[in-house]
Amino acid sequence: MKQSRITAILTVAGMLAAMWVFEIVDTVPGMRLDQEFGLRAWDTSAPWTVLTAPLMHANFPHLIGNSLPFLVLGSLVAFSGQGRFLLTTLIVAVVSGVGVWLFSVPGVPTVGASGLVFGYFGYTVLRGIIERKTVDIVIMICVIIFYGTMIWGVLPQHPGVSWQAHLFGFVGGLLAAYLLPKREANRRISPGGGAQGGYYAP
Numbered sequence: 001m002k003q004s005r006i007t008a009i010l011t012v013a014g015m016l017a018a019m020w021v022f023e024i025v026d027t028v029p030g031m032r033l034d035q036e037f038g039l040r041a042w043d044t045s046a047p048w049t050v051l052t053a054p055l056m057h058a059n060f061p062h063l064i065g066n067s068l069p070f071l072v073l074g075s076l077v078a079f080s081g082q083g084r085f086l087l088t089t090l091i092v093a094v095v096s097g098v099g100v101w102l103f104s105v106p107g108v109p110t111v112g113a114s115g116l117v118f119g120y121f122g123y124t125v126l127r128g129i130i131e132r133k134t135v136d137i138v139i140m141i142c143v144i145i146f147y148g149t150m151i152w153g154v155l156p157q158h159p160g161v162s163w164q165a166h167l168f169g170f171v172g173g174l175l176a177a178y179l180l181p182k183r184e185a186n187r188r189i190s191p192g193g194g195a196q197g198g199y200y201a202p
Contacts, residue, residue, distance in 0.1 A: 008078030038109025050097030092119025099168025115169030122173025
């Protein structure tokens with residue numbers, strides 16, 4: 001499990017590094033990655049942009065604003081392991097992308113990792129309630145203390161900010177926390193192979 005967590009956290013770091021590489025490349029004259037790989041509402045020609053749009057950003061301030069919460073919240077989700085992190089990311093990206101595709105203004109590309117950020121936020125909060133394990137509850141409390149005000153981002157507030165990505169990303173995170181099976185508690189085993197000792201199965 002420890003190795004799975006380390007791999008998942010490295011995956012989070014790798015995704016963030018890729019976002020920075022894409023944004024640097026996007027500054028090259030003639031490159032318009034955010035336009036090409038952004039998600040456009042009601043556009044059926046490029047359904048794969050549901051997965052690429054979260055990796056693109058409109059500019060460096062946009063990317064900088066998403067980087068720290070993505071790294072922190074993504075790493076907290078990654079603490080559950082590589083498989084759970086990847087499934088959570090996929091569920092959040094799809095639910096957020098479908099919400100943006102259905103309810104955003106047609107023709108305007110939506111980009112940015114904020115949908116994933118809100119999804120990770122929703123996942124960590126609900127997971128603490130579902131798992132009822134000390135570590136998950138501590139994570140939930142810390143996330144609420146430091147990022148609780150994020151919840152207002154699911155409401156329409158500022159022009160040019162996709163509240164749709166925020167809202168449906170958050171919903172996707174809740175859905176992932178609810179759908180993914182609970183982690184099994186470590187089974188106690190005795191030195192002789194029984195089930196009563198003071199040792200824990202890895």
